Amino acid sequence: MIRLQDMKRITPYEWEIPQSFRADMRVPVRIFATQELLEQIMDDKSLEQAVNAATLPGLVGRVVIMPDMHQGYGFPIGAVAATEFPQGVVSPGGIGYDINCGVRLLASDIEYEAALPYLDALATLLNNYCPSGVGVEGVVRVNIPELERILREGSRWALKNDYATETDLARTEESGCLEGANPAKVSDRAKKRGHEQIGSVGAGNHFVEVDVVEAVLDPGPASVLGLRQGYLAVQIHCGSRGLGHQVCTDYVQELQAAVRRYGIELPDRELVCAPMDSPEGQAYLGAMRAAANFAFANRQILAHSARRAFEQVFAGKLKGWELRQVYDIAHNMGKIETHEVNGERLKVCVHRKGATRAFGPGAPGLPPEYQKTGQPVLVPGSMGTASWVLVGTATSMERSFGSSCHGAGRTMSRAKAKREIRGENLRKKLEEQGIKVRAGSMPGLAEEAPQAYKDVDAVVETVSAAGIARKVARLRPVAVIKG
Amino acid sequence: MGFEEIAHTADWALRVWADDLERLFAEAAQGMNALSGARLARGPRTRRTLSLSAPDAESLLVAFLSELVYAAEQEQLAFTSFQVRTLERSDGWTLEAEMEGAPILSINKSIKAVTYHNLQTRQTARGYEVEIVFDV
Numbered sequence: 001m002i003r004l005q006d007m008k009r010i011t012p013y014e015w016e017i018p019q020s021f022r023a024d025m026r027v028p029v030r031i032f033a034t035q036e037l038l039e040q041i042m043d044d045k046s047l048e049q050a051v052n053a054a055t056l057p058g059l060v061g062r063v064v065i066m067p068d069m070h071q072g073y074g075f076p077i078g079a080v081a082a083t084e085f086p087q088g089v090v091s092p093g094g095i096g097y098d099i100n101c102g103v104r105l106l107a108s109d110i111e112y113e114a115a116l117p118y119l120d121a122l123a124t125l126l127n128n129y130c131p132s133g134v135g136v137e138g139v140v141r142v143n144i145p146e147l148e149r150i151l152r153e154g155s156r157w158a159l160k161n162d163y164a165t166e167t168d169l170a171r172t173e174e175s176g177c178l179e180g181a182n183p184a185k186v187s188d189r190a191k192k193r194g195h196e197q198i199g200s201v202g203a204g205n206h207f208v209e210v211d212v213v214e215a216v217l218d219p220g221p222a223s224v225l226g227l228r229q230g231y232l233a234v235q236i237h238c239g240s241r242g243l244g245h246q247v248c249t250d251y252v253q254e255l256q257a258a259v260r261r262y263g264i265e266l267p268d269r270e271l272v273c274a275p276m277d278s279p280e281g282q283a284y285l286g287a288m289r290a291a292a293n294f295a296f297a298n299r300q301i302l303a304h305s306a307r308r309a310f311e312q313v314f315a316g317k318l319k320g321w322e323l324r325q326v327y328d329i330a331h332n333m334g335k336i337e338t339h340e341v342n343g344e345r346l347k348v349c350v351h352r353k354g355a356t357r358a359f360g361p362g363a364p365g366l367p368p369e370y371q372k373t374g375q376p377v378l379v380p381g382s383m384g385t386a387s388w389v390l391v392g393t394a395t396s397m398e399r400s401f402g403s404s405c406h407g408a409g410r411t412m413s414r415a416k417a418k419r420e421i422r423g424e425n426l427r428k429k430l431e432e433q434g435i436k437v438r439a440g441s442m443p444g445l446a447e448e449a450p451q452a453y454k455d456v457d458a459v460v461e462t463v464s465a466a467g468i469a470r471k472v473a474r475l476r477p478v479a480v481i482k483g
Numbered sequence: 484m485g486f487e488e489i490a491h492t493a494d495w496a497l498r499v500w501a502d503d504l505e506r507l508f509a510e511a512a513q514g515m516n517a518l519s520g521a522r523l524a525r526g527p528r529t530r531r532t533l534s535l536s537a538p539d540a541e542s543l544l545v546a547f548l549s550e551l552v553y554a555a556e557q558e559q560l561a562f563t564s565f566q567v568r569t570l571e572r573s574d575g576w577t578l579e580a581e582m583e584g585a586p587i588l589s590i591n592k593s594i595k596a597v598t599y600h601n602l603q604t605r606q607t608a609r610g611y612e613v614e615i616v617f618d619v
Contacts, residue, residue, distance in 0.1 A: 044492045071492040073600030073616045097596040097618045134593040193557055203593045204619055242556055245595040245618070249549055252599060256542055269541070269599035410493045414619070443520070443591050 002047040004038070007031070013466040016062075017051060024267065025054040031065040032400070032466045037458060040411055041069050046076035052267045053081055058088020058275070060348055061341045064400045066355050067462040068409030068454060072096075074270030077354035077410075080403045085336055085347040089264070089273035090281050092255065092288070094351035095334045097248040099288055100295035101206075101239030102173070102330040103356075103378040104303055105389065107226045108233065108310065109320025112212040112478065115232055122210060122313045123436035123479040129305040130208045130236075131200045133440035133483035138199035138241075140301055147195045147294075148183040154293030158300040165325075168300060170367040172328040173357060173375075174335075176296040182286025186243070187250050190287075194243025194294055199301035203440070203483035205448055206238040208306065209380075210436075211387060211475035218472045221373040221391050225326050227473045234310075234323060235387060235475070236302050237380055239332065240295035247291045251284045276349060285334070292333055299328055326389070327376035331356045331406035339401050350401050358392035358404035358469050377469050381408045381456030383437075383448060383482070384430055387475040388460045395467035404469040408456035417452040418443055436479040445482060486514030489614060495594075496616045500609040504540065507604065507611040508547055508578070509565035515548055518617065520591030521561040523584070529560055533580040541602045543569065543576045544613065548597040555594070559587045594619055 007015045010030075015038060017029040029050045033041060041047060046069050053075045054063045060082050069078030074093030083089050115122070131138060140163075142150065150157045155176025158164040169175045183191075201208055216222040216229045227233065240247075255272040258264075258280040264273065274280035307323050314321035334351050341348070350357075359366060359375040366375055374391035381387045385408070396402050412420075423442025426449050430437050439445040463469045484506055486499040497514045501507040533550055537543035547567075554560045562584030570577045600616040 044490075046492075073494065073598040073618065077493060093598075097598075134590045189553060193553070204595075242595075246553070249552075249596045253537075253542060253545065253549075256599075257538060268601055270601075272599070413490050413492055414495060415488050415490070441591055 002042065002051065013462050022051055025051060026056065027054050027059045028062045029054050029065060030062045032462060032468065033067040034462055037067045037462060040454060044071040046071045049076040050079060052271060053079055053094065055267055056081065056083060056089055056091060056271065056273060057264055058083040060084050060346060064403060066405040067459045068405045068407050070410045072353065074268055075353045078405065079353050080355045080401050081351045082339065082348035082401050085349055086277035087275055088349060090276050090285055090334055090349050091271055091273035091351060092248050092251040092284055093270040093272060094353055095288060096332040096353050097245045098239035098332055099244035099247060100292035100330045101332040102295065102299065102328060103380055104236040104299045104328040105326040105378050106234040106303060106306060106323035107326050108231060108323055110232045110314060110318050112230055112232055114318055118313050119436050119479055122309060123438050123481065125309040125313055126208055126306060127438035127481045129309050130302050130481060132202065132206070132481060134203045136200050136483065137196045139305055140199045141196050142198060144191055144195060147191055150198065150297045151183040151186060151290035151293055152181050153177055154296040155300045158297050163304040164300045168303065168325045171325045172296060173330055174365065176300060176328070178289040178292045180286060181289035181293050183290050185283045185287040186247055186290050190243050190246035190250065193246050194241060197241040197243065198298055199305065200241060201238045201302065201483060202241050203444060206483065207383065208302065208481040209235045209383065209477050210479035211235060211477050213473050214386065214476040215474040217474065218470065221472045224369055224373050225376055225389065225472060226324050227326065227389060233475060234306050235380055236299050236306065238299060238302065240291040241298065243294050244291040247287045251287065255280055255284065288334060292330065327378065329356050329378050352403055354406050355403045356406045357402055358396045359402045360392045360394040360397045363397065363402065377404050379405055379407060379456065379460060382450040382453040383477055383480045384433065384435065384450035385456055388456065388471065389473045389475065390460065390469035391472055393467055393470055396469060400468045404463050405459050408453035408459055410452055411454045412452040414447040417447045417449055421446040421449045421451065435477050439482045441483065448482065484510050486510055491616060494616055495619050496614060498612065498614050500612040502610040504569050504604065504611050505567040507613060508544060508567045511544060511548060511613065511615060512551055512562065512565055515551060515594060516561055516563060518592060519555065519594055521555065522588045523561055524586040524588050528583045528585055531582050533582060535578045536575055538575045540576055540604050541599065543578050545597050545599060547578055547580065552594050552597060555587060560584055561587050592619055
């Protein structure tokens with residue numbers, strides 16, 4: 001049990017659990033939260049999980065926790081941990097089962113008011129073109145050799161096959177393809193789960209959503225990002241589907257033996273890991289990057305599907321229906337990056353589990369148009385409230401390994417949400433608020449009710465006040481497609 | 484013998500108990516079925532035999548349940564009747580399971596994975612007990 005008095009208040013938005021808190025910690029834990037959010041976080045076991053994550057061999061700096069943090073398994077959700085490359089460890093549980101789960105934002109020049117008569121048809125068509133739900137097949141079916149090309153090339157495969165534009169790729173984290181992907185390290189079982197699911201949303205908290213840009217907080221960056229107040233945008237939230245889940249399952253099992261082999265002691269078996277320069281670590285990195293590429297291609301194909309829906313609904317009726325990519329980010333990923341740690345430039349593996357890369361202005365890898373603004377950071381809220389578009393800052397590079405929050409963060413268990421909220425009533429309530437809902441499962445909808453989440457505005461206010469991201473625009477949902 | 488949901492903020496967690504390890508495995512599978520809310524087709528039953536090995540009992544449980552996750556997603560099959568035999572040997576554990584099930588007509592919740600989070604089978608007054616967290 002971790003109490004408030006076990007933590008040191010650094011600023012009103014930053015707290016620290018010192019390394020001395022528990023003997024097996026290798027680094028301190030730094031939490032970005034207001035006292036109110038911190039007290040919410042303390043309702044579940046996420047802080048204990050953060051302390052557990054701080055025991056991994058090869059960690060540098062500190063484990064960083066975001067204000068949307070909540071309990072996960074192994075790592076908490078909303079955690080960033082960097083291990084020194086190549087002798088530090090990589091932990092599949094520190095990246096998660098849904099490898100490269102992430103968010104893509106597309107912007108349009110369609111005014112919300114003008115689009116109102118068409119929103120129902122748009123929601124229906126998006127629902128038809130972006131398959132969602134449990135185990136649902138995707139819009140593209142490929143054979144195994146073709147799947148292996150997707151695993152190597154990610155969004156580049158989509159570009160070659162006319163599902164993407166050059167601009168889409170430039171405006172995707174890592175240009176939509178992680179180097180070093182090794183399909184040979186992805187099991188046959190994972191490939192079988194993946195080859196029919198490319199171009200599908202999945203279930204759980206994943207969605208396709210039409211939003212209206214409700215407020216522009218910083219007109220300069222908003223204009224560079226192409227976001228205009230009162231205009232429609234689209235968010236796509238999904239990941240690597242069954243393929244990624246199987247890759248993580250396989251390696252969490254396989255690495256149980258590696259932990260013993262390398263004499264690593266862990267407080268939780270879900271934290272299994274292997275040195276990056278070991279054969280086991282290399283195998284996982286190759287497979288994880290392949291799954292990440294699958295997810296990039298998946299969101300790219302769904303973006304293509306969303307474009308088809310927009311064209312079919314609006315072409316000939318309204319102008320400005322072409323969807324421009326704003327950005328695509330990952331929030332479950334392990335990446336080799338260079339960061340300054342204690343005054344020294346170090347190559348590290350940044351594990352982001354439920355945390356978004358938030359590179360500041362001038363960071364390598366950003367497209368030229370975002371060099372001055374910093375990287376767009378996409379923070380989807382719950383389906384009845386709001387989502388945020390932020391940009392990364394120089395401070396995020398210094399204090400959080402170039403990372404920020406990834407969402408509102410759950411606060412109510414799924415079981416409680418299902419007990420307390422009826423999906424059908426929620427759907428009606430959302431419709432009354434002007435939000436078109438297409439949901440495959442009413443109990444599934446209830447689990448994702450806005451009441452089950454923290455206040456996304458409070459989460460965003462915290463990262464903004466702490467300086468690790470800057471507010472650009474606030475989005476309000478007008479159509480939600482869920483599995 | 485039984486199972487119950489336990490609180491977890493984002494995912495699903497089950498506490499499972501049974502008189503012996505074999506029944507614990509079967510009950511964990513039943514608990515997972517209840518979580519997913521699978522509705523099965525009537526008619527002829529599908530029979531399957533499963534052979535698995537793992538370094539310890541917990542890994543064997545994860546491997547067993549992961550097989551069922553895969554069958555549900557990839558083959559749309561859920562198993563509801565289990566005869567499980569486990570054996571501890573000098574080099575680890577083995578499992579043989581005879582299972583009966585049926586095609587899935589509909590499912591409420593997809594279980595992405597079975598985690599090792601704080602996974603430990605232990606002996607209590609109720610026999611064997613384990614808590615399992617599922618990623619959903």
